[in-house]
Amino acid sequence: MTSVAGVNATPQSAWRRLLRRKLAVFGLVLIVLVVAGAVFAPWLAPFPPDMQNFDGLTIEGAPMPPGGAYPMGTDLLGRDLFSRILYGARTSLIIGVVANGLALLIGTLVGITAGYFRGWVGAVLMRFTDLMMAFPALLLAICLAAIFQPSLWIVAMVIALVNWVQTARVIYTETTSLAERDFIAAERTLGAGTGRILFRHILPHLVPMIIVWGTLGISTTVLLEATLSFLGVGVQPPTPSWGNIIYENQTYFQSAPWLVFIPGAAIILLALAFNLVGDALRDVLDPTQRGRS
Amino acid sequence: MTEIAQNSGAVMAPEVLRVQGLTVSVRSEAGDSPLVQDLSFSLRRGETLAIAGESGSGKSITSLAIMGLLPPPAVRVTAGSVHLGATELTSLPEAQMRSLRGARIAMIFQEPMTSLNPVLTVGAQLTEAIRAHTGASRAEARVQALAALQAVRLSQPERRLQQYPHELSGGMRQRVMIAMALALRPEVLIADEPTTALDVTVQREVLDLLRDLQRDLGTAIILITHDMGVVAEMADRVIVMKSGRAVEEASTAQIFSAPREVYTQDLLAAVPRMGAGKPRDAVGSEVIASLRDVVVRFPLKGGMLGRTTAQVHAVEQVSFDIRRGETFALVGESGCGKSTIAKAMVGLVPHQGRIEIAGQALEGLDRAGTKALRRRVQMVFQDPMAALDPRMTVGDLIAEPLVIHGIGSAVEQRAQAADLMARVGLTADQLDRYPHEFSGGQRQRICIARALALQPDLIIADESVSALDVSVQARVLDLLQALQREFGIAFLFISHDMAVVENISDRVAVMYLGQIVEMGSRAQVFGNPQHAYTRRLIEAVPVPDPSFVRTPAPRLAGEVPSPVHALGQGPVRAQLRDIGAGHLVAL
Numbered sequence: 061m062t063s064v065a066g067v068n069a070t071p072q073s074a075w076r077r078l079l080r081r082k083l084a085v086f087g088l089v090l091i092v093l094v095v096a097g098a099v100f101a102p103w104l105a106p107f108p109p110d111m112q113n114f115d116g117l118t119i120e121g122a123p124m125p126p127g128g129a130y131p132m133g134t135d136l137l138g139r140d141l142f143s144r145i146l147y148g149a150r151t152s153l154i155i156g157v158v159a160n161g162l163a164l165l166i167g168t169l170v171g172i173t174a175g176y177f178r179g180w181v182g183a184v185l186m187r188f189t190d191l192m193m194a195f196p197a198l199l200l201a202i203c204l205a206a207i208f209q210p211s212l213w214i215v216a217m218v219i220a221l222v223n224w225v226q227t228a229r230v231i232y233t234e235t236t237s238l239a240e241r242d243f244i245a246a247e248r249t250l251g252a253g254t255g256r257i258l259f260r261h262i263l264p265h266l267v268p269m270i271i272v273w274g275t276l277g278i279s280t281t282v283l284l285e286a287t288l289s290f291l292g293v294g295v296q297p298p299t300p301s302w303g304n305i306i307y308e309n310q311t312y313f314q315s316a317p318w319l320v321f322i323p324g325a326a327i328i329l330l331a332l333a334f335n336l337v338g339d340a341l342r343d344v345l346d347p348t349q350r351g352r353s
Numbered sequence: 354m355t356e357i358a359q360n361s362g363a364v365m366a367p368e369v370l371r372v373q374g375l376t377v378s379v380r381s382e383a384g385d386s387p388l389v390q391d392l393s394f395s396l397r398r399g400e401t402l403a404i405a406g407e408s409g410s411g412k413s414i415t416s417l418a419i420m421g422l423l424p425p426p427a428v429r430v431t432a433g434s435v436h437l438g439a440t441e442l443t444s445l446p447e448a449q450m451r452s453l454r455g456a457r458i459a460m461i462f463q464e465p466m467t468s469l470n471p472v473l474t475v476g477a478q479l480t481e482a483i484r485a486h487t488g489a490s491r492a493e494a495r496v497q498a499l500a501a502l503q504a505v506r507l508s509q510p511e512r513r514l515q516q517y518p519h520e521l522s523g524g525m526r527q528r529v530m531i532a533m534a535l536a537l538r539p540e541v542l543i544a545d546e547p548t549t550a551l552d553v554t555v556q557r558e559v560l561d562l563l564r565d566l567q568r569d570l571g572t573a574i575i576l577i578t579h580d581m582g583v584v585a586e587m588a589d590r591v592i593v594m595k596s597g598r599a600v601e602e603a604s605t606a607q608i609f610s611a612p613r614e615v616y617t618q619d620l621l622a623a624v625p626r627m628g629a630g631k632p633r634d635a636v637g638s639e640v641i642a643s644l645r646d647v648v649v650r651f652p653l654k655g656g657m658l659g660r661t662t663a664q665v666h667a668v669e670q671v672s673f674d675i676r677r678g679e680t681f682a683l684v685g686e687s688g689c690g691k692s693t694i695a696k697a698m699v700g701l702v703p704h705q706g707r708i709e710i711a712g713q714a715l716e717g718l719d720r721a722g723t724k725a726l727r728r729r730v731q732m733v734f735q736d737p738m739a740a741l742d743p744r745m746t747v748g749d750l751i752a753e754p755l756v757i758h759g760i761g762s763a764v765e766q767r768a769q770a771a772d773l774m775a776r777v778g779l780t781a782d783q784l785d786r787y788p789h790e791f792s793g794g795q796r797q798r799i800c801i802a803r804a805l806a807l808q809p810d811l812i813i814a815d816e817s818v819s820a821l822d823v824s825v826q827a828r829v830l831d832l833l834q835a836l837q838r839e840f841g842i843a844f845l846f847i848s849h850d851m852a853v854v855e856n857i858s859d860r861v862a863v864m865y866l867g868q869i870v871e872m873g874s875r876a877q878v879f880g881n882p883q884h885a886y887t888r889r890l891i892e893a894v895p896v897p898d899p900s901f902v903r904t905p906a907p908r909l910a911g912e913v914p915s916p917v918h919a920l921g922q923g924p925v926r927a928q929l930r931d932i933g934a935g936h937l938v939a940l
Binding site for chain 1: 744
């Protein structure tokens with residue numbers, strides 16, 4: 061291994077090292093494209109997302125295949141799929157980033173607290189986590205969504221509230237083993253306070269795991285939103301989301317496969333993009349990986 | 354390379370293993386880089402060949418190459434041959450190699466716990482090993498397994514067959530490994546640091562056992578070790594390795610009496626020897642740390658309700674004082690409670706009794722008081738890699754105590770970190786590197802620099818040099834003593850290595866099962882050991898001198914009693930008696 065003397069782990073140099081990785085750049089470009097598509101949807105979309113076009117259906121009343129005026133075809137109501145995908149990116153990004161980020165935050169806080177303090181604090185927190193895990197997530201989400209008026213932000217919150225448990229579990233396990241390590245004992249003998257140990261010494265070691273769970277969570281949260289939408293407790297039609305586009309059209313899978321395939325591919329690409337960037341970020345932020353590419 | 358031990362009884366014995374021009378390389382982006390280069394030696398029946406060297410010298414890679422166990426695909430044999438009898442091993446297909454391993458050539462590893470499968474009984478693992486090679490029936494294999502356990506002098510062999518590895522002590526596990534290795538009477542046994550993880554008295558028993566078994570079975574042994582004491586006691590011939598090359602090969606007597614190469618001479622000079630300690634300056638009378646009747650017990654919970662059913666009596670009624678500028682050594686074997694005392698002194702485990710540091714009692718301190726006390730006592734851990742946060746630069750790590758205690762500005766902290774780096778023999782331009790970019794010895798220097806940052810009165814060194822190579826160990830010990838003279842720091846030096854303790858300490862306390870059994874000045878404890886356990890410890894130390902004749906001692910097969918007692922019960926308290934000039938001995 062080559063040692064890179066004198067290179068500081070400043071954000072700038074980490075950013076530069078990230079840009080040196082081809083796959084990470086590819087992922088970043090994908091994310092930028094999706095974000096741009098979502099932000100500029102009103103200007104980019106050829107049609108309003110919920111406009112039923114008169115020429116959007118064939119004579120038999122079937123959806124139009126991709127091509128012509130409709131780059132991605134139309135759905136069973138004659139709406140332009142490309143426009144719906146662009147607007148749907150807004151919903152899916154908010155769910156994937158906000159709901160997932162919130163879930164990670166709750167999971168990390170619960171896991172790290174329970175893992176470091178153990179004792180009755182840990183016992184209470186982890187038994188609650190187990191209880192949440194034992195409870196069917198979908199059922200819980202439906203109950204929560206039924207209590208609150210469904211809206212995009214409520215759906216994001218509901219998804220966060222059912223998705224934090226797995227993160228809490230793995231963070232808890234990792235924290236218990238980190239807390240036993242010698243360098244944490246060394247920190248304590250130096251007189252470091254609990255806050256310093258938790259946030260300066262334990263949290264940085266959890267970052268790789270948080271990134272992995274974060275990137276995995278993108279696809280699960282987007283799909284959970286789709287399921288909720290399908291059950292009528294998620295994002296309300298006609299607002300498009302990638303998930304509800306799939307569910308609306310799944311019965312036409314045989315005759316109009318693009319209606320399922322295109323939003324499905326969008327979800328996969330988004331998850332992949334976050335995954336690539338997350339992987340690279342984990343390596344770039346780890347000083348012991350420096351010098352390896 | 355043609356020298357063969359003339360004084361060895363194995364001279365005329367047939368050759369069993371011949372290694373010629375062995376080169377092992379690791380493939381990397383920059384091409385193949387050699388780990389072992391052009392190594393040649395031969396081994397005769399009944400002979401013990403030691404391969405000695407420091408970490409990274411390629412001695413373990415050599416043994417793995419012979420066994421055909423090199424980690425594929427990056428590391429492989431790129432040149433040379435290994436002949437076991439008439440069979441060439443390096444080009445042998447894996448299937449045939451597998452039938453040889455265990456049957457004709459066997460290996461025992463350093464850590465017996467990780468080499469045994471924890472979910473299978475000892476008996477199951479032994480009989481499986483036997484049946485894999487001989488096709489013996491289950492019953493026959495069991496008889497052989499029992500015989501193998503008897504051969505390694507394990508007490509209650511029938512019961513051991515039913516036990517799982519975790520039910521056995523470290524020494525017993527290593528005996529099981531030896532039994533497994535020798536059950537099929539292989540021609541060659543490779544022992545890779547077989548006693549490094551064991552206590553000194555257990556090491557003694559295992560070494561004796563290996564020697565006896567070799568005499569009875571005529572097995573040729575390749576002994577891989579960094580411990581020149583073990584070499585002197587066990588080997589007929591020695592190969593000294595450095596950076597993948599054989600530096601010197603000679604008979605053991607010759608290596609120790611007239612080493613040819615400078616590296617060998619340096620290596621031998623660095624080995625700590627009993628009685629080589631320099632006279633030490635007189636120490637002051639100011640007491641820095643004082644322990645009175647300190648007790649540490651860990652509860653064992655059991656039953657449905659998780660109630661405490663028994664207690665581990667880790668430390669029982671320990672009292673001692675450490676004075677300014679003094680090196681006070683705590684010695685004893687693993688599990689005797691010496692590290693627990695260290696942890697109690699820095700507040701990492703709760704204790705009963707009274708601990709005073711610099712006149713301030715540890716008990717009943719508030720948060721601020723505890724933090725203030727941390728500045729007076731610092732700790733250096735055994736494994737420097739584990740004790741340094743791998744995600745922080747060395748500069749940040751050394752400045753960490755200054756940041757925690759709010760001493761100086763960021764610029765001053767960095768300047769002081771640079772100063773401390775220079776004090777421990779590193780340079781300031783290494784401040785922005787990470788711990789993994791340093792060697793083991795350098796990392797321990799970083800830990801020492803960090804401990805010095807707060808200018809403590811007492812530094813607790815818990816096995817701080819045990820994981821280091823002898824040459825590095827000697828330099829780190831020199832550094833510690835230089836710092837002690839300069840700053841008047843007191844050391845609590847915790848070690849299992851009697852020779853190191855004898856070399857550097859002012860006073861010594863010997864611990865056994867959580868209690869001090871003997872305490873006094875270095876001259877008192879080492880010159881006139883009174884307690885049976887102290888004597889046993891001192892006698893068990895391998896002596897790096899092949900001409901040393903060990904007085905025959907009774908072989909101990911007994912196990913160390915357990916420090917676990919039911920609730921409300923406890924061990925018998927040892928009464929210390931002064932037999933003159935502060936030399937305390939348990940009755």
